[in-house]
Amino acid sequence: MKTNLEANQRKWDRLAPRFDVMAGEGGEKRWRRAKQHLFAAMGGGDILFMALGTGQDISAFPPGKTLHAIDVSERMLALAKPRIEAYRGTIHAQQMDIHQPCFAPESFDQVFTSCTFCSVPDPVEGLRQVFNLLRPGGELLMFEHTGSRYFPFNIMLRTMTLLTQKIGPDMDRDTVANVKAAGFDVQAVDNVFLDVVKIIRAVRPKAPV
C-alpha cells in the first residue's frame, strides 16, 4: 500500500508543472458556475477541501471562509501558493494523503472535493477516511467527473482510462456507488454535463451504520 501511495504522489508531483494546461482554462470556465453554486454551500463550521492541486478552484470559493486544504503533491501546493495568498479568507494548506489523514476523527463539518476521487488510488478506502473525518451529520459535497452509463460515452471513457490512469486520473469511476459503499447517505446527484460531470451531496448519517 505504501508503495502505491508513494507512486501516486510521484505521479502528481511529475504532473504538477503541466497541471494547469491539462485541466484547461476552457474546462474551468465551463464548470465555474456549477462549482460556485456548490462552494456557496460552505458554512461557518470546520471545512476540509480535498486535493487542492494548483488552486484553480480557489477563485470559485466564497470570500471570508477559513478552511483546511490538502493535496498529495507538495509540488502542486507550491504552485498553489499565489492563489492561496490571493484568496480573501484563510486557507491552511498541507501535504497529506487521504489514505493516511493526520486530522483527528470527526474534525470537520463539511468536506468538499473537486475532481478528486477520479485520482485517489483506492476511492472507497479514501471515502471511508473522509467519513471518519466528518462529524455525524456532516456533509460531503463533491464536484466530480465519472464514467457514463450512455453509449458510446461509457466505452470511450473506459478506453481512455487505459491511457489516462498512467499519467493522471481515471475517467470511468462510479463515484456515486463508491460514496454509498463508504457508508454515506447520498442525498442528491445533479448532472452538470451529461451524466459524466456531476455534483454529489452526501451526509454522514447521525446514527451508526
Add this chain to the structure above:
Amino acid sequence: MKQSTWFLMGDVIGNLCAGALAAAVALWLTSPGDSMWLAMVWGMLVPMLLSMPLALLLGRYFGALELMITMMVTAMIAGMVVAMRAAMSELLLFDALIYGVLIALVVVRWVLSLNDRLMAPYLRGEADHEN
C-alpha cells in the same frame, strides 16, 4: 452574448475542424481496396488518440467527448468509403469535408439534446452561463 452561446459556437467550430481532420487522416491511411474492417479500425483508433491532445491543445474550450465521437464516426465512414471504392474513383476531399460537416453537426446536436435531458434543472442556464 451568453458564455454558453460562445461555448456552443466553439463546440460547432471545433467539431467541424475535428471532422475535417479525421476525414483527412482516414483518406491518408486508407487506400481503395483495403479491408473495410481495417479501415474501420484506423477510423476508430487514430481519431481517438488524436482528439484528446487536440482538446488539450485548444485549452478544453471544446468538449473532448464530442470531438472524439465526431472524429471517430467521420474517420470510420470516410475510411470505409475509400476502402469500398476500389473499383470507383477515389473519395474526393470535398466528399470527406461534407461527411465531416454533417457528422459534426449531428453529433453536437445529439450531445446537446442528451445533455438538456440529463442536466439538473437548477443548473440549466447557470452552469455555464455568464450573469
